[in-house]
Amino acid sequence: MLSLAQWLADYYLQPLGEVVFQCLPGYLRGARSHVSTRVKCWLLATSDVALIDNLRQRSPRQFEICEAMRARQSGLTALDLKKINPNWHAVVKALENKKILRWDWMEAKAGLPRVTGLPQLSPEQDQILGQIEPRLDSFAVHLLDGITGSGKTEVYLRLIQSRLDAGMQVIYLVPEIGLTNQLIERIERRFGSCFAISHSGLTDLQRYRAWDRFRRAEVGIMLGTRSSLFSQCDNLGLIIIDEEHDHSYRQEDGIRYHARDVAIKRAQMLDIPIVLGSATPSLESIKNCARDTYFRYRLDQRPTQFPPPRLELIDVRNSRFEFGCSQRSFERIEQHLAAAGQVLIYLNRRGYAPIVMCHECGWQALCRHCDARLTLHQSVPRLLCHHCGFSQAVPAGCPECGHDEVKHYGIGTEQLEQGLQQRYPQTPILRIDRDVIASREALKSRLQQLQSGEPCILIGTQMIAKGHDYPAITLSIVLDADQALFSASYRASERLVQTLFQVAGRSGRGDRAGEAILQTRFPEHPLMQALLRHSYREIAADLLRERRQFGFPPYARVVMFRADAIKLEDALQKLEQIRARLTSAQDFDALSCVGPMPALMTRRIGRYRAQLCLISEDYRVLRSVLAQAMPALEDLPSSARVGWSIDVDAYEL
Ligand SMILES: [Zn+2]
Ligand SMILES: [Zn+2]
Numbered sequence: 001m002l003s004l005a006q007w008l009a010d011y012y013l014q015p016l017g018e019v020v021f022q023c024l025p026g027y028l029r030g031a032r033s034h035v036s037t038r039v040k041c042w043l044l045a046t047s048d049v050a051l052i053d054n055l056r057q058r059s060p061r062q063f064e065i066c067e068a069m070r071a072r073q074s075g076l077t078a079l080d081l082k083k084i085n086p087n088w089h090a091v092v093k094a095l096e097n098k099k100i101l102r103w104d105w106m107e108a109k110a111g112l113p114r115v116t117g118l119p120q121l122s123p124e125q126d127q128i129l130g131q132i133e134p135r136l137d138s139f140a141v142h143l144l145d146g147i148t149g150s151g152k153t154e155v156y157l158r159l160i161q162s163r164l165d166a167g168m169q170v171i172y173l174v175p176e177i178g179l180t181n182q183l184i185e186r187i188e189r190r191f192g193s194c195f196a197i198s199h200s201g202l203t204d205l206q207r208y209r210a211w212d213r214f215r216r217a218e219v220g221i222m223l224g225t226r227s228s229l230f231s232q233c234d235n236l237g238l239i240i241i242d243e244e245h246d247h248s249y250r251q252e253d254g255i256r257y258h259a260r261d262v263a264i265k266r267a268q269m270l271d272i273p274i275v276l277g278s279a280t281p282s283l284e285s286i287k288n289c290a291r292d293t294y295f296r297y298r299l300d301q302r303p304t305q306f307p308p309p310r311l312e313l314i315d316v317r318n319s320r321f322e323f324g325c326s327q328r329s330f331e332r333i334e335q336h337l338a339a340a341g342q343v344l345i346y347l348n349r350r351g352y353a354p355i356v357m358c359h360e361c362g363w364q365a366l367c368r369h370c371d372a373r374l375t376l377h378q379s380v381p382r383l384l385c386h387h388c389g390f391s392q393a394v395p396a397g398c399p400e401c402g403h404d405e406v407k408h409y410g411i412g413t414e415q416l417e418q419g420l421q422q423r424y425p426q427t428p429i430l431r432i433d434r435d436v437i438a439s440r441e442a443l444k445s446r447l448q449q450l451q452s453g454e455p456c457i458l459i460g461t462q463m464i465a466k467g468h469d470y471p472a473i474t475l476s477i478v479l480d481a482d483q484a485l486f487s488a489s490y491r492a493s494e495r496l497v498q499t500l501f502q503v504a505g506r507s508g509r510g511d512r513a514g515e516a517i518l519q520t521r522f523p524e525h526p527l528m529q530a531l532l533r534h535s536y537r538e539i540a541a542d543l544l545r546e547r548r549q550f551g552f553p554p555y556a557r558v559v560m561f562r563a564d565a566i567k568l569e570d571a572l573q574k575l576e577q578i579r580a581r582l583t584s585a586q587d588f589d590a591l592s593c594v595g596p597m598p599a600l601m602t603r604r605i606g607r608y609r610a611q612l613c614l615i616s617e618d619y620r621v622l623r624s625v626l627a628q629a630m631p632a633l634e635d636l637p638s639s640a641r642v643g644w645s646i647d648v649d650a651y652e653l
Helices: 002-012 016-023 049-051 060-071 078-084 088-097 121-133 151-167 181-191 204-215 226-230 258-268 282-286 327-340 413-423 439-453 484-485 492-504 526-533 536-550 567-582 619-634
Strands: 039-044 101-108 140-147 169-173 195-198 222-223 236-242 274-278 294-299 311-315 342-346 353-355 375-377 382-384 406-408 429-434 457-460 473-477 515-520 557-565 591-606 607-616 640-646
Touching: 002 016, 002 169, 002 640, 016 226, 039 060, 049 060, 060 078, 060 088, 060 101, 078 088, 088 101, 121 140, 121 151, 121 274, 121 294, 140 151, 140 282, 151 169, 151 181, 151 236, 151 274, 169 258, 169 640, 181 195, 181 222, 181 439, 195 204, 204 222, 226 258, 226 640, 236 258, 258 274, 258 413, 282 294, 282 439, 282 536, 311 526, 327 342, 327 473, 327 515, 342 492, 413 429, 413 457, 429 439, 439 526, 473 492, 484 492, 492 515, 492 526, 492 536, 526 536, 557 567, 557 591, 557 619, 567 591, 567 607, 567 619, 567 640
Parallel strands: 140 274, 140 294, 169 222, 169 236, 195 222, 236 274, 311 515, 342 457, 342 473, 429 457, 473 515
Antiparallel strands: 039 101, 353 406, 375 382, 557 607, 557 640, 591 607
């Protein structure tokens, strides 16, 4: 782990101490002592029924606790006891003295029943396993490039089993755990309680316990999000990264790194295999498949025999809209509901409406701390900034000209939910976005409803495009993808195509064929046309050609220097100093250096941000310039007044 930390610090040009901190669970970063992972449990120490029955009259409170223990053979924890009697301590002590109770250290609860017999493999799955298994004893990157619903997970599970059988441990990374209850259940049924889970929804202590159980090899599998990559163990035999294209693998604050890339390095250092899987692999991974250590496998068949739905465009240029949906979309929704299907509607904008303005003078509700609009939220109800969390009351009239009414424009998920509820009062409307997911219970009940297979409409943001599997969904609709066509980011088209194929792939996974439609005002746009005609692989190949032509990643490497300050001039000036130190390096002229200039969203959370970008198609030149300049750069202070940081392989330009 120290070698990996050293590599990460060198490669991403980050301070080693902070990197080491990053590799440890948050709980250990404080000065706390070690905590046992086991739970203290109280059990009955006697089988003498009469002895307990005697308590009924003499000591009802003692009797009450004994009764509860009789009902639960596995024992009661302090938490359980507290629910029965808030003053349980004294009662339990008395029972211990009478030798009626004893306590013991217990491990985690008994889990779901394990499956007997494994699912039949498809010929494709069987063939891929046959190719990977002989290569499990050394480093190689295996990319499973399989359409949505083609059974990548079953391949992972077989590989995990084969590593566990060899006495080794496995790290299994997923982008998001909130919606992957089915995956957790599937792993539990397959491997029993032999796994630990770690993600940001858990407390520091829970995450530490997962980390510790894996480290002691009490469990064979660590299932988790990005930072679980740093789980320690002595006998790691395999790393799996599902949905490897997902952006959440990139950490964008503090220590900046890409979990996929670090994982590949870790696998290489340990000389073990790593398996990447996606229906829409990143352009980086596709390009890397030209390397000796990369193997690419294709899964083109769904076990259900239905091909994944192709996207169909709905031209909405002259349509009448109601809460973001065109009349033709309504027709399709109604068809599918009538046929007892579930409908998924993707709208990547939470809240009620993204724009609040005055019709008279053009005033807009903007954030006080960011260059961003405030979003109207009706459930709160307030105007919220999605970047810094700033919120304010909804003004009754225009604060600028005093006009007595402000209007809102655009559609967010709240408004869509409300509209659909009015239009389809008999149909359950389930909204899943960050505002809802904050409540575990709300999320759980929605997921149960989906799993029940009853007709319903699911509305969601980015998070519902991630690897979940609800077989009753037969129609996916993307309401508004047009913004991304004109984005300033060079990654926008890759991201759009990935999202659209992922959303489309959520439908038709069960015993019925699925459909996917996309509302657009630009049906003639080349990218829309490509979506209509081509597979993801074909579009990805085109995007890669474009990137090569323009000299963008993955054909070039990018190092971004960022600065932020209370005043924009200070941030720009800091980057000027950095640039001056870089220019003195030999070969600096062989790089492209862009900036300093203000960042895209210049003001964010009250600070002005600027950037200086180094791009080169020759990685060695870039590293050499950085190596020469680093000693001088490290002398440049980074303070609260003007902070600066380096972002190696920056995601956005
Ligand atoms: Zn006004
Ligand atoms: Zn803000």
